[in-house]
Amino acid sequence: MNEKEGSDRELLEITSGEAEHVYYWHCGHYVSKFLLGLRDKKTILGIKCSRCGRVYVPPREVCGRCFATMNEWVDLGTEGTIYAFTVVKLPYIDPNTGKPIKVPRTDIYVKLEGADTCLMHWLDETDEKKISVGAKVRAVFKEHRRGTIHDIECFTQI
Amino acid sequence: MDKVAIIGVGQTRYERGNTKSFAELVYEVTRKALDDAGLELDNIDNVVTTTNDFYDGRTIACMAVAEASGSYGRDATNVEGDGTLSAFYGLMRTLSGVYDATIVTTHCKMSEGNPRKLFNQAFDPIYDRILGMDAISSSALQARAYMDRYGVTEEQCAMVSVKNHANARNNPYAHVALEITIDDVMKSPMLAEPIKRLDISPISDGACAIILATEERARKSAKKPVWVRGVAHCTDAYRLGERDLTYSAALETAAKKAYKMAGIRNPFKQIDVAEVYDAFSYMELMWYEGLGFCDRGKGGKLVESGKTQMGGELPVNPSGGVLSAHPVQVAGLARIAEAVLQLRGEAGGRQVPGAKTALAHGITGICGQTHCVWVLSNEEA
Numbered sequence: 001m002n003e004k005e006g007s008d009r010e011l012l013e014i015t016s017g018e019a020e021h022v023y024y025w026h027c028g029h030y031v032s033k034f035l036l037g038l039r040d041k042k043t044i045l046g047i048k049c050s051r052c053g054r055v056y057v058p059p060r061e062v063c064g065r066c067f068a069t070m071n072e073w074v075d076l077g078t079e080g081t082i083y084a085f086t087v088v089k090l091p092y093i094d095p096n097t098g099k100p101i102k103v104p105r106t107d108i109y110v111k112l113e114g115a116d117t118c119l120m121h122w123l124d125e126t127d128e129k130k131i132s133v134g135a136k137v138r139a140v141f142k143e144h145r146r147g148t149i150h151d152i153e154c155f156t157q158i
Numbered sequence: 159m160d161k162v163a164i165i166g167v168g169q170t171r172y173e174r175g176n177t178k179s180f181a182e183l184v185y186e187v188t189r190k191a192l193d194d195a196g197l198e199l200d201n202i203d204n205v206v207t208t209t210n211d212f213y214d215g216r217t218i219a220c221m222a223v224a225e226a227s228g229s230y231g232r233d234a235t236n237v238e239g240d241g242t243l244s245a246f247y248g249l250m251r252t253l254s255g256v257y258d259a260t261i262v263t264t265h266c267k268m269s270e271g272n273p274r275k276l277f278n279q280a281f282d283p284i285y286d287r288i289l290g291m292d293a294i295s296s297s298a299l300q301a302r303a304y305m306d307r308y309g310v311t312e313e314q315c316a317m318v319s320v321k322n323h324a325n326a327r328n329n330p331y332a333h334v335a336l337e338i339t340i341d342d343v344m345k346s347p348m349l350a351e352p353i354k355r356l357d358i359s360p361i362s363d364g365a366c367a368i369i370l371a372t373e374e375r376a377r378k379s380a381k382k383p384v385w386v387r388g389v390a391h392c393t394d395a396y397r398l399g400e401r402d403l404t405y406s407a408a409l410e411t412a413a414k415k416a417y418k419m420a421g422i423r424n425p426f427k428q429i430d431v432a433e434v435y436d437a438f439s440y441m442e443l444m445w446y447e448g449l450g451f452c453d454r455g456k457g458g459k460l461v462e463s464g465k466t467q468m469g470g471e472l473p474v475n476p477s478g479g480v481l482s483a484h485p486v487q488v489a490g491l492a493r494i495a496e497a498v499l500q501l502r503g504e505a506g507g508r509q510v511p512g513a514k515t516a517l518a519h520g521i522t523g524i525c526g527q528t529h530c531v532w533v534l535s536n537e538e539a
Contacts, residue, residue: 025283064395064400085299086298086301086350088294088298088350089347089348090347092290092292093275094290095278109303109398109399118399118400120398120399128351133303149285
């Protein structure tokens with residue numbers, strides 16, 4: 001094929017480049033209090049709907065079911081049970097760093113004692129044979145805490 | 159509800175790395191749907207596009223498909239979500255009495271971005287996103303909760319994959335058609351326990367369009383109209399931690415509403431063919447239950463019975479479903495397009511003989527936060 005024909009057939013791509021869109025999200029009044037609970041008191045705060053009595057964790061302003069404002073804070077402590085788990089085995093880019101995350105890594109939903117909803121976090125056990133739905137777990141806090149969900153290092157079975 | 163019909167459909171072939179631009183994909187299906195309906199763009203007075211700015215990598219992405227979708231010089235609007243929801247909006251606008259014929263388009267070129275990163279970015283940035291959640295790990299948590307509650311087995315999930323990938327061999331639009339066994343699925347690489355490589359849908363590029371029309375316009379259309387007999391959608395809690403992951407309350411609600419509208423009392427008996435949004439194999443089993451094809455927890459038994467295979471009492475996903483082609487946001491509209499082909503008797507090798515009533519189902523959001531259910535028929539109410 002001559003050079004001209006080849007170039008006519010070529011299908012091109014263009015990249016978006018390396019530019020990033022960085023956001024600064026306000027956590028709001030409810031989430032801030034929850035994150036401060038992790039950072040300053042090493043405890044997990046939930047919030048109770050005064051209409052239906054449901055305790056939400058993480059907390060937020062409105063109960064979706066009742067469409068009511070919530071303001072009754074509940075200290076849920078650090079213990080609960082596993083509602084669901086998965087041992088993730090495929091390599092993954094850590095959204096915090098852009099670097100590959102270490103696998104296997106175990107994602108869990110924890111139902112904290114006194115809560116009606118589940119909190120997602122990690123478990124320090126990656127052998128699925130040693131994990132079961134309903135197992136008791138406790139939050140392990142980092143020594144240096146900055147007011148993020150990562151102030152909890154992970155959960156551990158007790 | 160006044161009568162509304164679907165009078166035209168168009169799909170691209172679904173594949174990874176399609177070299178057309180997304181406007182070129184949209185133009186292809188807009189043209190196909192018009193030709194299918196025997197219409198020209200002059201006959202269209204309402205356009206609903208479907209775009210997602212993150213997926214397309216640009217702000218106000220709907221504006222980029224204006225010409226391709228026929229929006230230029232017309233009343234056009236946009237939906238960000240699954241195509242079943244765009245169709246729902248198109249239906250509402252058709253019912254307003256202002257418009258005669260509405261084209262609904264949707265496209266996906268997620269292969270051009272980073273799908274896993276994009277799915278991760280669907281989660282709340284303060285909690286689940288920075289813990290690394292994505293579509294696969296969150297679905298694995300849902301699958302675990304569901305399977306643990308009801309004793310549904312990995313083999314039963316694998317049967318869905320075997321069935322749908324085999325059905326895809328009869329669908330010229332499908333992306334992944336495979337002749338596989340339960341053993342192949344069980345031995346495929348574990349991605350996020352209990353979900354394996356062959357339990358998940360591919361990321362597909364492609365586009366789909368349908369044309370909705372008022373009763374008066376539908377009676378003049380080239381093809382036999384397919385009537386909308388019932389439709390509803392319902393949304394669950396945003397955060398997975400607030401949902402009961404062992405069943406879909408939103409799907410149960412949407413299905414009941416759509417059935418009531420369509421006069422369906424026994425969906426398993428009254429529906430002839432169903433196209434459901436099986437992004438993962440276990441989902442098809444959960445959706446059987448939410449759609450009332452069987453009781454809660456019995457989805458595994460239902461697939462095992464063979465009743466949802468081709469030739470069974472209620473074939474589910476003759477097209478191969480979403481497991482065989484997953485253009486995000488397109489996949490639900492493709493379910494509607496497939497249902498229309500079935501009801502016209504134009505589904506070729508995947509035709510369910512004599513189908514009169516079909517169901518199409520779409521989802522939006524992580525693990526099926528929103529469900530939209532359509533009941534269509536080639537018979538008038």
